Amino acid sequence: MKKNEQKGHNQESRKLYFPVVEGVLKALKEIFNENKKADKVISGVLKSNPKWGAKDRAFIAENTYEIVRNWRLIKYCAGLGDLKVNEERHFLDILAAWFVLRNEDISNLHFAKNTDVNGIWNRYEDAQKDRKLKYSFTNWMDEKLSKETRINWDEEVEAMHVQADVYLRVNTLRISADELIDLLKKQGVYTKKVPGVPSALVLEKRHNVFSLEEFKKGLFEVQDAGSQMIVDFLEVSPGQRVVDACAGAGGKALQIASYMQNKGKVIAMDIEEYKLVELKKRAKRNGADTIETRLIDAKVIKRLHDSADRLLLDVPCSGLGVLKRNPDAKWKLQPEFIEEIKVVQQEILQNYSKMLKPGGQMVYATCSVLSEENEDQVQKFISNNPDFEFVREQRLTPAVEGFDGFYMALIKRK
């Protein structure tokens, strides 16, 4: 953000009108007052008004995400400090400050008439001296992450502050990467391969890929390249029996089925039934016929003891590696949750690893950059379970690889 001294507003910007800005206001209220997830809120708000055109929709989605990402900074610039915002007038102050910082033309916005533009820019300059304000992080999160010795927080905080790229996973059950690149090009969607991640393509320019026929036909899924590398780490091959024990809506289960060329069996499990329902829909679209879903209860795990050639434990975690994609987590995550989820992670390692056959391999993975959720958990498990052997581990971080932040460890049952 940089003050535009000459024009007072961004040359590329159009005059802002309240009916569109109101879409951003509505989304922010739902995210902060009703504690809803940003991506769900934005798609709901966009559906609520069919009159908005493509440009309006892109404006609402982008500005909502960027305001959430920069929430603490904008509040500070608006003169609200660390106030808990829930009143309309404060949301409007935040919108006005944000549009000033973007050098937008706000002359048509009734609520921004008395905005103290110079005060906003002065506080913005001031905020550049404090990392927590500059990159909008809570005090506890910044302190915790700055103590993490396996990452360089000064670099990561900057890399986590930018909008994430859009990555596709080619569904090789239906199409090759080269064929998909050509098909998408015909639709005006330009993609390129991602070095080191054979299943991934990255979009050269943002596009609503979910509206494409190629998506509806199951030719690709949207999945971060780092997330795709976790399945590479599992080393699956056709004909195997693979258990994905925390499958969620199945991003990685679908990839596993595709790598196995639909030969063998993928058992996708989760404790949340609605996620497995979504997974089944996606599997149908992908033509991934080898996936079976199982809702986890006390008996399910026991019945599968000693049965899997490969086991994926993509455990629930703090999500501290994926903040550039989910910026609302910066405001919703609480330190107590990290303590609670660490207990669940160790229980999952301990109890679910019994599903692996002797000689089988499992991957423990998180989307966190914290050692306490990653290396420490794996070391604890290995030291308590001498029949398991640590093979290797890998960390991915936004500042180093440029993808989201992930950790993966390959463990073998002796």
Ligand SMILES: C[S@@+](CC[C@H](N)C(=O)[O-])C[C@H]1O[C@@H](n2cnc3c(N)ncnc32)[C@H](O)[C@@H]1O
């Ligand atoms: C990181 S997400 C999985 C993402 C998924 N593998 C994918 O690639 O899209 C973790 C999942 O673990 C599930 N989960 C939470 N506690 C669990 C438990 N005790 N056993 C199994 N799954 C659990 C959550 O519902 C969530 O879907």
